[in-house]
Amino acid sequence: MVINPRNASRRRDDARPKHCSRLGFTFVELMIVMAIIAVLLSVAIPIYSRSIIRAKESVLKNNLFTMRTVIDEYTYDKQKAPQTLQDLVSDGYLREVPIDPMTGSSDSWKIIQEDSSNTVNQQQPGIYDVRSGSDKTSLEGTPYSDW
Numbered sequence: 001m002v003i004n005p006r007n008a009s010r011r012r013d014d015a016r017p018k019h020c021s022r023l024g025f026t027f028v029e030l031m032i033v034m035a036i037i038a039v040l041l042s043v044a045i046p047i048y049s050r051s052i053i054r055a056k057e058s059v060l061k062n063n064l065f066t067m068r069t070v071i072d073e074y075t076y077d078k079q080k081a082p083q084t085l086q087d088l089v090s091d092g093y094l095r096e097v098p099i100d101p102m103t104g105s106s107d108s109w110k111i112i113q114e115d116s117s118n119t120v121n122q123q124q125p126g127i128y129d130v131r132s133g134s135d136k137t138s139l140e141g142t143p144y145s146d147w
Contacts, residue, residue: 050139056101057138063098064147067109067130070094081114081126100132102144108133110145 067085070093075081078091088094097106112129132144 053139057144059101060132060144060147063100064130064132067094067098071127071130075126080124081128083124083126085109085111085127085130100134102132102134102136105133 067088070088071082074088074091074093082088082091085094085097089096097109099106100108110131110133111127112131114125114128132147134144137143138147
C-alpha cells in the first residue's frame, strides 16, 4: 500500500476538531492591545484631573463672590462688619459657611480684618474680606490665597 503524502497530512488535520484550531489570542496581540490602552490612559488621565481642578476653581470663585457680597450686605444692614463667618449664618445671611473646595473644610477660610481707622464702627472692626486657606497654586499660576 502506497501512502500519498498529501493524504497523510490531511488525515492529521482531520483528526483535530475544527473548533480547536485557534483558541485565544497570541501574546503579541495582547501586548498591542495593552499598549493602545496605556496610550489612551496616558492622554485621558491628565485631561480628567485638569477638569476636576477647573471645577474646584469655579466653585471657589463662586463661594468667594457669595461670601464677599454677603459680608458687604451685612455691613450695610447692621452698620458694622461681622466678627466671624458664623455671624453671617446666625443672622440669616447664609444657610451655612461654604466649604473651601481646595482644602475641603469650611474652617480653613483666611479672614481679613478691617483696618480700624476705616471701619463703620471703630470699636469693633470686623471681617473685611475672605480668601482661601489653601497653599496651592491655580492652573493660571496664582496662589488660591490671593483670590
